[in-house]
């Protein structure tokens with residue numbers, strides 16, 4: 001199987017795409033206070049992601065959606081024109097929406113869905129710097145292709161961590177220059193069926209559809225069927241433990257009949273459509289090629305996981321990476337060969353371009369137990385010398401593990417923010433222990449006492465009608481207080497759940513294996529102080545619960561309520577969110593904002609702006 005495939009597959013849509021960068025995009029005067037206008041027109045069109053023919057959501061004719069470049073302090077006016085045959089909404093992942101909770105893009109919480117033929121103007125301020133992205137937040141539409149990068153240049157007053165990497169002035173300038181030109185690398189997965197087809201399939205078959213058909217790098221990839229021998233050879237010990245005497249399917253997936261992975265729930269195997277759990281059809285897709293300029297000595301990439309299910313390990317052959325920011329916050333830079341990136345997280349990396357000119361394979365591979373699936377892209381540079389012709393040396397295998405012990409994967413627990421920020425160390429005003437478990441069906445989930453129904457996206461938005469919020473689906477907090485969220489993962493086999501909180505970031509204060517058996521963090525500290533970190537807690541908007549393989553696990557997050565509004569807390573695995581692993585935070589309900597007239601959900605001017 002060659003790594004580079006001819007780029008000849010039928011691609012009329014690609015060639016026809018008309019990029020309509022609107023005024024305000026790209027270069028603009030430095031300094032805060034600019035208003036940047038951005039516009040996306042959404043269409044439902046034929047596309048060939050990874051060479052699979054299907055319908056996708058295009059933004060201005062593109063997939064992935066066009067990038068949004070900002071400077072910290074900019075005001076953004078983001079117009080969504082919905083020419084899709086269904087309603088939609090767009091969320092700005094990691095953007096805190098300080099004083100603009102009506103622009104968070106969550107139907108049922110901050111707005112009504114945008115109907116077909118209408119538009120919606122989101123307005124918010126880029127209060128933080130770093131790597132973010134926007135994506136659909138209506139039903140499963142993110143997996144239909146609506147995601148685009150957001151990069152916010154830091155204000156001049158923000159201290160950069162690059163002097164920890166090198167103190168040579170030339171090196172520092174090269175790194176700062178690379179950061180300024182940082183380019184997004186979207187890591188994602190795609191399926192043959194659309195999000196709605198998959199949801200219908202889940203309901204009909206009673207199974208959690210946790211496999212993909214291809215991994216994508218910047219929207220490009222291909223389906224390569226690994227073959228029985230390779231699949232069996234790379235089946236991991238963790239997968240073998242789940243499989244018992246079964247084998248992975250021909251798409252590398254745990255079979256739908258596996259009771260450990262699916263739980264003991266009603267199901268109908270004959271209702272499973274082809275491609276969901278098995279049926280590998282090789283394709284001839286595109287390969288993403290990156291061409292950094294070796295004369296600049298460093299290149300910076302914002303790795304963004306827009307994956308629906310896959311937990312993607314990323315590596316560039318022969319090129320270790322300095323990870324210098326995560327979720328839009330600097331960290332003490334760490335040199336690694338590979339990074340395992342969970343859904344919704346962003347890692348900014350500097351890569352030194354000091355190898356012989358040539359092609360270096362970029363490898364992506366699912367690290368989750370759910371599936372053995374991989375993909376490739378290419379990093380190519382010329383530095384005046386001859387091009388390297390031999391294949392580059394991989395640092396990870398197709399299961400996302402280091403290919404030999406000399407290669408390192410980023411240790412997520414060892415991350416130190418730069419600089420660390422103070423987290424309240426006193427007892428939080430509230431502690432919510434939120435149970436994560438299946439809920440009667442293998443595709444339904446709880447976050448707390450019950451499952452958040454997908455149908456609530458069509459209910460009256462809680463921001464406008466907070467008293468409509470049902471008790472077990474909402475948590476109300478007072479402004480200015482500190483709140484602890486403890487995720488109590490039960491002992492069924494569970495993947496790591498990337499918990500994403502809308503609005504401001506949280507501190508990751510503790511995690512562990514075993515049952516959470518405490519009324520508060522203060523009490524837990526008396527028994528298991530070694531499981532907590534109040535000195536250098538990570539500052540994140542997306543963080544995973546420890547995987548539950550042999551028993552229950554827990555994760556403790558603490559956040560400061562500073563931005564009154566209705567914000568979703570949820571797992572960023574799309575099938576888990578659809579299945580109800582979500583909860584509405586009614587933050588600062590004592591200081592609930594007055595909503596501008598233009599955002600009132602029944603105001604016709606909001607829906608008919610065009």
Ligand SMILES: *[C@@H]1O[C@H](CO)[C@@H](O)[C@H](O)[C@H]1NC(C)=O
Pocket residue numbers: 204268269270271
């Ligand atoms: C199972 O699915 C098949 C195919 O969709 C359908 O014909 C059959 O009625 C289903 N069985 C049950 C018990 O729902």
Ligand SMILES: *[C@@H]1O[C@H](CO)[C@@H](O)[C@H](O)[C@H]1NC(C)=O
Pocket residue numbers: 001002003221222223224374375376398
């Ligand atoms: C997955 O890895 C194998 C082995 O390196 C490779 O042959 C194959 O092309 C890769 N798949 C994709 C889609 O890149």
Ligand SMILES: *[C@@H]1O[C@H](CO)[C@@H](O)[C@H](O)[C@H]1NC(C)=O
Pocket residue numbers: 411412413414
């Ligand atoms: C990851 O870092 C943590 C915290 O520094 C450490 O305790 C742990 O041993 C490290 N894990 C590995 C696999 O190195």
Ligand SMILES: *[C@@H]1O[C@H](CO)[C@@H](O)[C@H](O)[C@H]1NC(C)=O
Pocket residue numbers: 432448449471472473474475
């Ligand atoms: C879950 O139920 C318990 C007991 O009734 C209650 O104290 C707690 O607030 C509920 N949790 C949520 C998130 O509603």
Ligand SMILES: *[C@@H]1O[C@H](CO)[C@@H](O)[C@H](O)[C@H]1NC(C)=O
Pocket residue numbers: 479480561562563564588591
């Ligand atoms: C909410 O609390 C934060 C932090 O104490 C404060 O800065 C902010 O002004 C408060 N907001 C309102 C609307 O009172």
Ligand SMILES: *[C@@H]1O[C@H](CO)[C@@H](O)[C@H](O)[C@H]1NC(C)=O
Pocket residue numbers: 515517
């Ligand atoms: C829970 O904690 C209490 C004391 O805090 C202890 O007596 C009990 O054994 C613990 N239960 C489990 C299951 O660990």
Ligand SMILES: [Cu+2]
Pocket residue numbers: 496497498571572573576581
């Ligand atoms: Cu999850």
